[in-house]
Amino acid sequence: MPLEYLFVEQEARQGLFATEPSPGELEQFFRLDARALELARAKRRAATRLGWAVQWGTVRINARQ
Numbered sequence: 001m002p003l004e005y006l007f008v009e010q011e012a013r014q015g016l017f018a019t020e021p022s023p024g025e026l027e028q029f030f031r032l033d034a035r036a037l038e039l040a041r042a043k044r045r046a047a048t049r050l051g052w053a054v055q056w057g058t059v060r061i062n063a064r065q
Contacts, residue, residue, distance in 0.1 A: 021061055029064070030057035 021029070032040060036056055043049040 017058075018062060025061060025064075026057075029061040030054075032056070 030053075032053060036053070040049045040053050040056075043052050
């Protein structure tokens with residue numbers, strides 16, 4: 001993904017959590033509930049299901065701030 005549209009500070013933070021998540025937070029935000037499992041299982045390939053689940057958890061954990 002091109003990063004030309006980001007400020008230097010934003011580019012440095014790309015791919016990082018806002019704060020270091022604790023093990024409890026990782027468990028809380030990356031655990032798939034019934035609805036999320038249903039959405040993940042609808043993806044065609046295993047890699048796509050995994051990628052979707054990681055993105056789902058990342059959005060949830062970053063939204064906590």
